[in-house]
Structure formats: structure tokens, C-alpha cells
Amino acid sequence: MNKLLLTLLAVLVLGGTTLAQKAGNEKIFKDSYIKKTMKNALDWQLKNPKHKLYDWTNGAFYAGVFAAYETIGSKKIWKAMYEMGEANQWKPGPRLHHADDHAICQTYIDMYRVSGEKKMIEPFIDTMDEFMATPYKTGRINKITWWWCDALFMGPAAFVKLGITLDDDKYLKLNDKLWEETYDLLYDKEYNLYARDINYKWNEPGIETKKEANGKKIFWSRGNGWVMGGLVRTISELPQDYPTRDFYIENFKEMAKKIVEIQQADGLWRASLLDPESYPGGEASGSGFYCYALAWGINNGILDKATYLPAVEKAWVGLNGLIQSDGHVGWCQPIGADPKKNFEADSWEVYGTGAFLLAGSEVIKLDK
Structure with missing residues (x-):
């Protein structure tokens, strides 16, 4: 059987599976249902806070909170974000060069664009001035500033949002430089995925090669989800030219x-992308970011709708299957640096909720 025929069969199977899944889940694609589910997940998460408010975990969460605010338009959501900013004194985290501590600034900038309150971005401007004036100390693993792939969600959107807001391209140029370094170090052109860091690159001098149980390379779902989310949030800011x-x-x-x-088949992705058999059911945070990114790509004319909409619809059905009876997003892998198996239906993290909210904010825009 030739390759073209196999491809056509795969498309037919995927399309048929998706139609069958969607037929039994029509309600979850209705705008009212999406908003209600987002609101329930958000309300639960706000009642169950975790980590320091400037932490990267909350950087991802509040990116989703702002997306929920734009989708739902609730003053209560704005109040929650404002209280977060006030508690943080609108500052990034304390580590000058660490992208994790810049992630929360994405939300500050988004809020500034709505309110015009300069206090929301002044501390980040000061931090970036110091960032650019202070050399970064490299090491064996941290050979570059953004030496782990997750950083591409944390830092770039904050840098680019600030540059666009201030009409100053020095922040965009800095992002270009740092992203290119990460791309050159970690992007695997055979698989079109990012290694989490050089510990997961094959044939890296001085690094022991790590493999999955099936002998394949280790590509972490959430890590690559972070990257795709970062790409979305970066591209959406950049001028067309x-x-x-x-x-x-x-x-x-x-x-x-x-x-x-x-x-x-369930529409989700496993914690390890190339060895799904070795890991439990679909993982919420990686899957949420993929659903968000793919839906955004369709909505912005970058991805072909006929090709990618079935995947987004499957993903949204799968994500809704992770919602627990009290409304919170379950099946979320805890904090880590690689694929883990230590999570279950009730496992949650703030970034899992953030990913779900981001996904919902784009799924609702689809011409379904």
C-alpha cells in the first residue's frame, strides 16, 4: 500500500473518529458551555491558591485568567488579577535573568493595556534595564540564558509584549537573540520537538544519553506545550512585517x-510524547497548551482548518473529560523537569488550569 493511500486512510479514520466523538459531545462546543466550564475551573482554582503569586506556575495560570477575562468579561476576574498584582507590587520574581520569574509580567502588561496604570509595568521596565546591563553567568548545563525549553513560554511573550507596548524594538531584538540560542541548542530537526534541556539531547558531549522504555528520545509533553504556547503568544504580538x-x-x-x-485516540497527549504506552492517561497541562496553540493557529489563518480542526475538536473533548465533579482540572502532572507517572484523576496544578483556560479562550472563537 503506497504512502499516499495510507495518508488518506489515516485522515478518514481521524475524521470519522472526530465526528463520532463530537456527535456525542455537542454541548461542550457551545459558547455558553465553554464559558461556564472555564468559569467553574477558574473559580475553583482561585479558591485553592498555590505557590508564590510571582512564581512561574502562576505566570502560566494568570495568562489563562486574563484570557478568561477577555472571554467572559467578568469584573470578578479583573478584581482577582488586580489583587494578585497588588500583592506582588507588580514586580517580577527576584531572579534577574531567570525566565520563570518574568512570566507573571505578561499579565501585568495585558492589564496595563486595559487600564493604563503605569505602575503595572514600571517594575518590569526597571528589571529589563538591569537585565540588559548585567552579563549572564553560564555553566555546564546553563550554557545560554534560556537553557531549558519551558523558558520559551515564560520570557519571550513578556519581552515582546513590553516592546510592542512601549514601541521599543530593543526588547524584540533581545527576544530574537535569546530564542535563537535556545532553538540552536535544543530543537531537534528530526522530530520537530524541543529537548527539555541538554540533559535530554542525544550525543551531547559529557552527557549520558537518556531514553524512554521503548528506546526513543525523551520529549516532554508539557515542555513542548510551553514552547507552542510561547510561539503563539510571541507571534500574536509581532507586526506582520x-x-x-x-x-x-x-x-x-x-x-x-x-x-x-x-x-x-482520546484526543490528548501523554506526558512523554514518543512513548505513550509507558505513561498513564492524557496529561492536562501539555494537552491544554496544544489545544490552545492549534486552535489559535486555525483562528489566525496559520494552520489549515480542514487539517487541524479535527485534532482540536478531539483535544477539547479530551480536556473536558479531565474536569472533575467539583469543576477543577484533573490529570495534571506535578512540577518536574521531565515526563512523570505520579499523577491521577484528582491531580491538579495552577498551570493546568491556566492551560485549560487558554484552550477554551481559543476554542470558543472557532467557526464550529
């Missing part, structure tokens, strides 16, 4: 193609 915009779009499209190829 920005010199490096095509680089980000091409990287996004390459990853999207691979991610859809390894989507599982």
Missing part, C-alpha cells in the same frame, strides 16, 4: 504538524 516573524511561524507550523501526528 517584523523581520523574524516568519522564523517563529515556521517553527510553529513544524511543531504543529508533529504534535497532531502523535495525538492519542
Whole structure:
């Protein structure tokens, strides 16, 4: 059987499966249901806070909170974000060069664009001035500033949002430089996925090669979800004529193609992308970011709707299956640096909720 026929059969099977899944879940694609489910997940999470409010975990969560605010338009959501900012004194985390401590600033900037309150972005401007004036100390693993792939969600959108808001391209140019370094170090052009860090690159001098149980490379679902989320949030800010915009779009499209190829039958992705048999059911945070990114790609004309909509619909059905009886997002892998198996239906994290909220904010925009 030739390759073209196999491809056509795969498309037919995927389309048939998706139609069958959607037929039994029509309600979850209705705008009212999406808003209600987002609100329930958000309300539960706000009642169950975790981590310091400037932490990267909450950086991802509040990115979703702002997306929920734009989707639902609730003054209560704005109040929750404002209280977070006031508690943080609108400051990033304390580590000058660490992208994790810049993630929360994405929300500060988004809020500033609504309210115009300069206090929301002044501390980050001061931090960036110091960042650019202070050399970064490298090491064996941290050979570059953004040496782990998750950093591409944390830092870039904050840098680019600030540059666009202030009409100052020095922040965009800095992002270009740091992203390119990460791409060169961690992007695997065979699989079109990012290694989490150099500990997970094969044939890296001085690094012991790590493999999954099936002998394949280790590509962490959430890590690559962070990257796709970062690509979305970066591309959406860049002007159409920005010199490096095509680089980000091409990287996004390459990853999207691979991610859809390894989507599982339930619409979700496993904690380890290339060894799904060794891990439990679908993992919420990685799957949420993939659903968000793919839906955004369709909504913005970057991904072909006929090709990618079935995958998004499957993912949204799968994600809704992770919602627990009290409304919270379950099946979320705890904090870690690689695929883990230590999570179950009731397992939750704030970034899992953030990913779900981001996904809902784009699924609701689809011409379904």
C-alpha cells in the first residue's frame, strides 16, 4: 500500500473518529458551555491558591485568567488579577535573568493595556534595564540564558509584549537573540520537538544519553506545550512585517504538524510524547497548551482548518473529560523537569488550569 493511500486512510479514520466523538459531545462546543466550564475551573482554582503569586506556575495560570477575562468579561476576574498584582507590587520574581520569574509580567502588561496604570509595568521596565546591563553567568548545563525549553513560554511573550507596548524594538531584538540560542541548542530537526534541556539531547558531549522504555528520545509533553504556547503568544504580538516573524511561524507550523501526528485516540497527549504506552492517561497541562496553540493557529489563518480542526475538536473533548465533579482540572502532572507517572484523576496544578483556560479562550472563537 503506497504512502499516499495510507495518508488518506489515516485522515478518514481521524475524521470519522472526530465526528463520532463530537456527535456525542455537542454541548461542550457551545459558547455558553465553554464559558461556564472555564468559569467553574477558574473559580475553583482561585479558591485553592498555590505557590508564590510571582512564581512561574502562576505566570502560566494568570495568562489563562486574563484570557478568561477577555472571554467572559467578568469584573470578578479583573478584581482577582488586580489583587494578585497588588500583592506582588507588580514586580517580577527576584531572579534577574531567570525566565520563570518574568512570566507573571505578561499579565501585568495585558492589564496595563486595559487600564493604563503605569505602575503595572514600571517594575518590569526597571528589571529589563538591569537585565540588559548585567552579563549572564553560564555553566555546564546553563550554557545560554534560556537553557531549558519551558523558558520559551515564560520570557519571550513578556519581552515582546513590553516592546510592542512601549514601541521599543530593543526588547524584540533581545527576544530574537535569546530564542535563537535556545532553538540552536535544543530543537531537534528530526522530530520537530524541543529537548527539555541538554540533559535530554542525544550525543551531547559529557552527557549520558537518556531514553524512554521503548528506546526513543525523551520529549516532554508539557515542555513542548510551553514552547507552542510561547510561539503563539510571541507571534500574536509581532507586526506582520517584523523581520523574524516568519522564523517563529515556521517553527510553529513544524511543531504543529508533529504534535497532531502523535495525538492519542482520546484526543490528548501523554506526558512523554514518543512513548505513550509507558505513561498513564492524557496529561492536562501539555494537552491544554496544544489545544490552545492549534486552535489559535486555525483562528489566525496559520494552520489549515480542514487539517487541524479535527485534532482540536478531539483535544477539547479530551480536556473536558479531565474536569472533575467539583469543576477543577484533573490529570495534571506535578512540577518536574521531565515526563512523570505520579499523577491521577484528582491531580491538579495552577498551570493546568491556566492551560485549560487558554484552550477554551481559543476554542470558543472557532467557526464550529
